[in-house]
Amino acid sequence: MTNNIVTTQVLGKTPPTLTLPLEGGGKGGGEQLHNVKQFTLLELRKNRTTFISLAGILPGLITISAILSVSLGYTASDFFKELFNCFMQFGVPFSILLLGSVIGSGIRKNDNCEKILPGSLLERCAGGFIAGITYSFSFVLISFLIALLLLPPEIILRRWGGSIISDFTFLAFNCAFGFGAGFVFSYLLADALLGSIAGLLITALTTLLRLVGFFPAIIMFSSPIDRHMTTVITLLSLAGIYCAAIYVIRKTEKERNLRIHEASLLIIMALAGALIGILNAARIQKVLPNKLFFNTANSFSRWSETILFPKAQKKAGDGIFMRNIQDDLFWITPDGTRKKLVEGNPLTLWNFITYLPSHIAAIRWTADGNICAILHTKEKNRREQAEILKGDPEKGLTRYAVLTNPMPYTLKYKGRELMMLTSELYAPVTKCGNEPEWKLLEKEDKYFYSEKGWFEAGIAARVTENDFSLFKKTSGGMKIWKLPGKVRGHRHYIPPASDSGIFLLPLVLGKKYFTVACYPDGTTKKVWDGFGLMKYHPEGSTSQIGYTNGVYLNVMLKNGIFLKQIDLKSISKQIPTELYRYEIVHSNRTDIWLIAEGKYMIKIDVPKNTVVAKWRLPDISNYHSPLFQAVEKGIFTYSGSDRLIFMDWEGNIKDLGKV
């Protein structure tokens, strides 16, 4: 391009050189960048008050903390910690959303002042956007710095955990989308303030619908589309709002009026993310009730009623309880029979952004092999009530009682009696059909529902203060075992290691480590040498890995029979995985079945110290811990992708995940 120079005389002085390009727009990339920089500085200046006002929230929180702490007698630090958490959770995202939206709509607000400047609307928008991002992250930084002055760093770091990238993505989305929405709607509504409000609302809606993608159940659901849906909605939202913004820029920067179909198209583009989010939520709402998600454990631990009551233990070995997203409760047996025990509440779109339709408050086995459940429901007049259901899981549950005041929320055993509890009261379930006999829950009463409770009921034993004796309550008084060594560790209450009432205790005497069995007749016997951690398995056996002259697995079956030591080095060579994490799921006199590293079920011929079979288990989806529940005929495994698999002891698989 060739330029001609025009020299003129201005007010008698030598004027600056005026350079005029001969043709074309005459604006190069450098000038565009210069303009964007100038518009950025202008936007920073324009929105300085908004930024300072928002940044003033944090000192405000400190002041409030100080006032509240003085008036309520707590430390200011405690108050500030709580307020800070709340502020980081909700205040920061909202403030950034507000900043983005205000800056976006401010471009419209100052249209008349800025249109006259020699820059395009696109350059103005770019400047506004950069200013928005700058202020947003300055805001986060300031919040952090102030918090760092007042709170221990570990609290702040804990707040962020390992999710800094996702949190910053979330904040950046709020700023970027808020800016776009504020800009587009201030032009659509021909008013900056209305545009700002509409931008805020639409950004909040889109943000919430994005978050449906983070819904825990979706993660467990774990199909590829669900894993990436949040990203898809985020990208679509941003693409939509910025297409809309560019459309607005092109159509209105020269005051061309938008026609109805153009305005409609703009709204669709601006709401693209939200619309996809709604469709996604509707799809999930339709699909999820058919998926099994939550295992309601059969409570097969050593400290549960299934140990206490043989009938309950036998029944619990017949199937598995699973719930779906609506809190329907199913009893599923190995043959695939799925009995719905409790009808849940329909899943609504609202549930995705508020809370799940949970209403099963508690469920427990009873001594006679039935189950008892508390449901929190609402009457027709919307009054909350607790329904007590009882019944055989194979036949279904019936309503036993309805309680409104007081309303129990959980079930626990006091000794061998099942109690329903409120925060202050408890009463036996068996008598709640009439007038419940409520008693005040004393501070000490909480022990009746735990290890001490089992001790008081004569089930568990207790180590004496000097760690050289074990004693247990009996109907006649107390049974005491003199131990040939000192109990390792500080376990005061010891559950029985088998159905036959044997207690296993790891002891130390001098430099020797060993394990003794305490028999019901009061005798003791050294059963295993070496140091090792005791492990109680859900199927009833107890094991310990011993490290004396090698690595051995010692096992006592649930009927009290001790198996021959298993040489784990030899076993490890026969399987394609490590054996650091294992769980015995089944056993007989010669064989044990164990889950190795959550990946394989292996069958070991104990006398021959040989792996006779190994079966690969289904992969577990991300974010979901593996579920293996041993029952009489095999194991249920839940893969986290709606795959409830039953595998019998011969490795035959049945998919029970489909409705």
Add this chain to the structure above:
Amino acid sequence: MISANGKDTAVIMRDIKKSFREKKVLNGVTGTIQKGRVVGIMGRNGEGKTTLLKILMDMLSPDSGTSEILGHKPDGSGFIRQIAGYVPETPVFHNFMKISEVMDLRSRFFRNWDKEKATELTKQLELNPDAQIKGSSKGMLGKLAWICAVAHNPEILLLDEPTAGLDALVRDNVLRNLIEELQNRGTTVLVTNHHMEEMAGILDELWILSGGVIAGTYDMQKLREESCVVTGRLKQGKTLPRIPETLDISEKDMPSQIAVFNSVALKELAASDVFENMMQTPLQTDTTLKLLLKLKGGSHD
């Protein structure tokens, strides 16, 4: 004067049309302004004067038609605003700024901003640079708009009612500055004004915008020299002839009066021989403009 693009044309408008919703504002504006000329556009309210200037300044796009300023077509980049000066009908600035900050902002955007000139004009127009925009009078904002329009030494000025709302003193100041600008730099000017008579002394051409088109263009020099009022009694049985560029301004029960805007029309009127005793009186420029607007675009508002 050396032309930047080797041509003498500063502004070209070709069949510019623009509607707002259903209302047609411009319906095919065509015209050319030579460099160094001062052109006034006159028209009633709502005739599209502001719209036309905004289109030329690349602040508004026409529905059809094209325009050029100093060889540059509007492209949305804002470049035309870099090379042309513009005083909007209602000057608006950021409320939170001071007058000096407004000028500072402009200086960062306009590559040829002349700080000395801006300072000089600020003094001349008696503007306080430390005054806040918020609370400033219309007159102050008008002066500031004027400074902002000329401080980057544009070769062309587009002035949209530059004296509207200004008191007499401020108006005189602005007009004096405009005259200086013209004398010193030979700037091309396109100006709209409700009170075009204020500008009449400096105009080279007058355009009448009516019905969305340029209904008439006049050389101001000729208009000043040739406009007149012809008075006389009509001969028995005669009626006034329909002659272009004349306007019957007779009052009831009084001798006939015809405003005539050029010599051709005057000759034609004389040749029509309808008056008993024809008398010719020169027209004042302000009256000429009012009558001209009445002739071409309805009554002056």
